[in-house]
Amino acid sequence: MASLVGSRVERKEDKRFLTGKGRYTADINLANQTYAIFVRSPHARASIKKINIDKALKSSGVVSILTGKEIADDKIGGLIAGWAIRSEDGTEMKCPGNPPLAKDNVNFVGDPVAVVIAESLAEAKDAAEKVEVDYKVLKAVTSTADAMNGDTIHEGIDKNLCFDWLLGDRQKVKEAFDKADKVISIDIINNRLIPNAMEPRACVADYNAASEEITLYTTSQNPHLSRLIMSAFGNVAPEHKLRVVAPDVGGGFGSKINVYNEDIVCSWAAKKINRAIKWVAERSESFLTDIHGRDHVTHAELAVTKDGKFLGFKNETIANLGAYARVFGTVTPTYLFGPCATGVYEIPAAYTNVKAVYTNTAPVDAYRGAGRPEATYTIERLVEKASMELGIDKTELRIKNFPTAFPFKQTLVHTVDSGDYVAGMEKAKQMADYKGFEARRKESEAKGKLRGIGVTSYFEACGIAPSAAVMSLGCGVGLWESAEVRFNPTGQVTVYTGSHSHGQSHQTTFAQIAADELGVPIENIDIVHGDTDKGTFGMGTYGSRSLAVGGIAIVNACKKIVEKGKRVTAKMLEANPEDVEFKDGEFIVSKSNKKKTIGEVAFACYLPGVRDEMKSPLPEGDEPGLKETSFYDPSNFSFPAGTHIAEVEIDPETGHVKLEKYTACDDFGRIINPMVVEGQVHGGLAQGIGQALYENAEYDETGQLMTGSYMDYTMPRADNFPEFNIGYTCTHATTNPLGVKGCGEAGAIAAPPTVMNAVIDALGGQEVTMPATAEKVWKACKNLKKSNAKAA
Amino acid sequence: MGKISLEVNGKKVEKEASDNTLLSTFLREHLQLTGTHIGCDTSQCGACVVHVDGNSLKSCTALAADVNGSKVTTIEGLETNGKMHPMQEAFKKLHGLQCGFCTPGMVMSAVDLLQKNKKPSDTEIRDWLEGNICRCTGYQNIVAAVKEAATKM
Numbered sequence: 001m002a003s004l005v006g007s008r009v010e011r012k013e014d015k016r017f018l019t020g021k022g023r024y025t026a027d028i029n030l031a032n033q034t035y036a037i038f039v040r041s042p043h044a045r046a047s048i049k050k051i052n053i054d055k056a057l058k059s060s061g062v063v064s065i066l067t068g069k070e071i072a073d074d075k076i077g078g079l080i081a082g083w084a085i086r087s088e089d090g091t092e093m094k095c096p097g098n099p100p101l102a103k104d105n106v107n108f109v110g111d112p113v114a115v116v117i118a119e120s121l122a123e124a125k126d127a128a129e130k131v132e133v134d135y136k137v138l139k140a141v142t143s144t145a146d147a148m149n150g151d152t153i154h155e156g157i158d159k160n161l162c163f164d165w166l167l168g169d170r171q172k173v174k175e176a177f178d179k180a181d182k183v184i185s186i187d188i189i190n191n192r193l194i195p196n197a198m199e200p201r202a203c204v205a206d207y208n209a210a211s212e213e214i215t216l217y218t219t220s221q222n223p224h225l226s227r228l229i230m231s232a233f234g235n236v237a238p239e240h241k242l243r244v245v246a247p248d249v250g251g252g253f254g255s256k257i258n259v260y261n262e263d264i265v266c267s268w269a270a271k272k273i274n275r276a277i278k279w280v281a282e283r284s285e286s287f288l289t290d291i292h293g294r295d296h297v298t299h300a301e302l303a304v305t306k307d308g309k310f311l312g313f314k315n316e317t318i319a320n321l322g323a324y325a326r327v328f329g330t331v332t333p334t335y336l337f338g339p340c341a342t343g344v345y346e347i348p349a350a351y352t353n354v355k356a357v358y359t360n361t362a363p364v365d366a367y368r369g370a371g372r373p374e375a376t377y378t379i380e381r382l383v384e385k386a387s388m389e390l391g392i393d394k395t396e397l398r399i400k401n402f403p404t405a406f407p408f409k410q411t412l413v414h415t416v417d418s419g420d421y422v423a424g425m426e427k428a429k430q431m432a433d434y435k436g437f438e439a440r441r442k443e444s445e446a447k448g449k450l451r452g453i454g455v456t457s458y459f460e461a462c463g464i465a466p467s468a469a470v471m472s473l474g475c476g477v478g479l480w481e482s483a484e485v486r487f488n489p490t491g492q493v494t495v496y497t498g499s500h501s502h503g504q505s506h507q508t509t510f511a512q513i514a515a516d517e518l519g520v521p522i523e524n525i526d527i528v529h530g531d532t533d534k535g536t537f538g539m540g541t542y543g544s545r546s547l548a549v550g551g552i553a554i555v556n557a558c559k560k561i562v563e564k565g566k567r568v569t570a571k572m573l574e575a576n577p578e579d580v581e582f583k584d585g586e587f588i589v590s591k592s593n594k595k596k597t598i599g600e601v602a603f604a605c606y607l608p609g610v611r612d613e614m615k616s617p618l619p620e621g622d623e624p625g626l627k628e629t630s631f632y633d634p635s636n637f638s639f640p641a642g643t644h645i646a647e648v649e650i651d652p653e654t655g656h657v658k659l660e661k662y663t664a665c666d667d668f669g670r671i672i673n674p675m676v677v678e679g680q681v682h683g684g685l686a687q688g689i690g691q692a693l694y695e696n697a698e699y700d701e702t703g704q705l706m707t708g709s710y711m712d713y714t715m716p717r718a719d720n721f722p723e724f725n726i727g728y729t730c731t732h733a734t735t736n737p738l739g740v741k742g743c744g745e746a747g748a749i750a751a752p753p754t755v756m757n758a759v760i761d762a763l764g765g766q767e768v769t770m771p772a773t774a775e776k777v778w779k780a781c782k783n784l785k786k787s788n789a790k791a792a
Numbered sequence: 793m794g795k796i797s798l799e800v801n802g803k804k805v806e807k808e809a810s811d812n813t814l815l816s817t818f819l820r821e822h823l824q825l826t827g828t829h830i831g832c833d834t835s836q837c838g839a840c841v842v843h844v845d846g847n848s849l850k851s852c853t854a855l856a857a858d859v860n861g862s863k864v865t866t867i868e869g870l871e872t873n874g875k876m877h878p879m880q881e882a883f884k885k886l887h888g889l890q891c892g893f894c895t896p897g898m899v900m901s902a903v904d905l906l907q908k909n910k911k912p913s914d915t916e917i918r919d920w921l922e923g924n925i926c927r928c929t930g931y932q933n934i935v936a937a938v939k940e941a942a943t944k945m
Binding site: 010011013014015016017018019020021022023024026027122196197198199200248249250251253280282283284502503504505675676678679681682683684685686687709710711715717718719721723724747 | 810820825826827828829830831832833834836837839866867868870871876880883884885887889890891892893894895896899914915917918919921922924925926927928929930931932933934935
């Protein structure tokens with residue numbers, strides 16, 4: 001039987017999506033449902049003096065109006081930060097309360113203060129406009145860089161500082177810098193992004209008075225985790241009385257990890273009014289209230305010898321958390337960021353210091369790559385700058401500082417088990433025709449254009465995450481994953497996974513894995529996810545963890561099935577279990593022609609007996625049935641890596657940047673489905689290039705979001721990209737049985753510095769902040785003209 | 793309120809709807825054709841594209857009353873006798889979709905492109921699809937799928 005792992009298998013999920021049969025949360029309608037509209041703060045910072053709902057209550061079709069007072073009276077808990085971070089001085093991080101409906105203060109535009117529930121959506125909207133909220137408007141804090149100097153947003157949190165965290169050794173870094181021939185320094189802004197999954201957030205909550213059970217359909221990347229948080233911290237219902245279903249989910253990119261205000265409020269309110277409640281975000285609400293990403297202000301320095309050896313690295317970053325610390329809010333700028341700060345290089349001394357600040361903006365949390373794009377952007381901009389200042393070719397300088405052997409024990413945290421960074425670099429250079437660049441630069445010059453080339457070598461820590469490691473780092477939970485493999489008596493298989501697919505293709509790739517492990521045709525395997533009533537607790541999908549953690553749980557559960565199958569076969573065929581081998585779906589007694597198919601074994605497990613015979617095929621100690629569960633906790637992170645090369649051409653007359661070529665050469669370990677991986681790379685690249693050239697979330701000084709629609713926030717579109725040139729090298733991960741590493745975030749991590757390095761190369765080394773819009777680039781081109789004229 | 797009469801996916805339908813009912817709402821809420829998606833409410837993202845009298849249209853910014861009497865085709869109406877349209881087949885074969893949310897609008901828009909330009913170049917495909925946002929695929933496989941479909945239609 002041909003192996004499916006490694007094959008370009010077309011997706012099992014596609015037909016329903018392509019024929020309009022997908023079932024997203026907004027497609028769900030329940031009998032007798034009501035509609036919710038949230039009344040949101042129009043101010044970035046204000047205290048609530050009074051809320052008057054009298055007029056609104058008289059509005060047609062209103063069922064109920066609930067405010068922060070009722071939710072507090074019912075002791076419903078607030079939203080939480082999932083990771084506890086300690087400051088350098090040993091103090092615990094400071095997190096404000098974040099009630100699902102604000103009672104006393106609002107802290108960003110969009111912060112919900114009341115929910116209006118009505119018989120129809122139109123009636124809910126009408127009534128919401130009649131809710132009168134009397135605010136005392138306060139001065140907003142919106143700037144990341146100046147947040148520590150602004151008014152105190154949350155009582156008791158001085159300087160708006162959540163924590164001041166250090167990873168690394170300042171003294172050793174000082175010593176390294178003292179020995180340096182040269183120090184390269186850089187100031188960087190990692191621009192704020194809005195994830196913009198194409199499906200706006202939504203939820204439908206229902207209450208069953210008979211079973212006293214709440215069911216919440218929601219747009220979540222991790223329904224089990226959502227249930228845990230809503231139950232343990234939100235106090236919405238005990239876990240066994242709360243079912244969370246995340247059906248088809250239209251993209252997440254990190255923005256749907258969080259439990260949101262609306263999830264808690266609708267669940268709580270559905271029980272209160274004993275009716276189903278539906279809420280669907282309008283895009284403007286998504287812009288205002290989905291978590292945002294990135295938003296760092298960084299000063300970094302690299303100490304080097306004159307021949308280009310890296311000696312020391314420091315990174316001083318201010319990270320904007322927004323108004324509140326959410327689930328991955330505090331870990332994103334610390335443990336997902338700091339350990340990756342030194343990139344793919346041997347740097348003997350390093351530290352990262354992060355000051356995380358509150359501002360009156362939407363909460364900032366994990367967005368595709370989460371912390372690792374910010375880390376990679378800083379080191380790769382620095383290295384590129386070093387190559388310019390030292391006059392050493394950018395690829396040679398990188399190779400000079402790559403690790404020479406694996407496992408590669410980094411200075412800060414990670415031990416990278418496997419990789420071959422030189423091979424990746426060489427292949428990328430070949431794919432990109434790096435050698436031919438100078439000729440292409442001249443061709444562009446002849447046309448009056450500026451051409452630049454940019455390189456990035458990256459690694460990332462994903463497969464989030466080994467529990468022992470992350471618990472020691474301060475995570476509130478372990479990040480293992482579960483799988484359950486169930487055989488039906490007639491031989492088909494259902495695999496329940498705690499991972500969640502919202503575009504990642506698990507229905508296909510996980511089935512490929514199970515098909516190979518069990519020797520069952522892929523069409524007889526179903527992957528079930530996204531419902532806390534189906535399958536055991538699981539952690540969900542983010543941090544490129546589904547395959548490297550969730551996939552391994554499936555492998556392990558399948559192996560247990562095979563082990564039991566061997567015992568059963570041995571009993572059925574009167575052989576020793578040790579003599580039974582399993583191959584391509586058949587249990588074979590070695591050195592004989594006796595065998596059973598896995599289907600026959602499954603059937604025997606469920607019907608353990610033969611008519612008129614006392615004999616059971618089940619060995620003593622084995623129970624009937626064929627179903628196994630695995631909880632897999634990895635021993636280490638996995639470490640994809642690669643080199644990307646971009647070429648841009650700039651029209652100095654307009655400042656327009658054209659991305660001419662983009663080459664990505666990645667090492668993801670073993671690839672399960674090349675077609676799916678290619679898609680993940682393309683998508684990640686589009687988001688990373690989007691950050692570099694187009695996307696930017698901007699607040700004005702009063703805290704109004706200036707980029708709150710697709711008219712203002714530049715989403716990358718089809719005509720913004722060239723055809724990507726994708727290739728791979730492969731070293732297998734040594735820490736999991738499939739040898740897989742993860743591929744979901746690579747593009748978003750590597751593309752911003754790759755593109756910006758090319759832009760800045762074209763501009764003769766002039767710094768430009770992301771996104772490199774025509775206006776900024778045009779100004780830089782004018783400066784370049786001036787300085788060239790002076791030089792002449 | 794008024795009566796909306798349409799031919800949707802080859803079937804005549806007649807429903808009462810308030811005058812401000814958007815075509816997208818009419819399709820999703822009145823006819824339960826939830827394959828047409830709402831991604832932005834402002835005619836920017838293209839998830840809601842359907843065909844009205846043979847031309848692609850963003851249904852979230854058209855009133856149902858405005859297209860009264862028209863022939864409407866949605867993503868649900870693209871199959872023939874249970875067989876997917878060549879565009880749907882090409883998207884599947886070449887992985888032109890991931891989460892599937894923008895897909896119905898993307899496919900409807902692409903089908904209209906090929907009605908108007910049988911052999912579009914890469915640039916023409918990318919220009920045409922500029923009104924459809926996809927956050928998952930980076931568009932490359934969508935472009936490849938449209939080219940593939942062009943050879944089959």
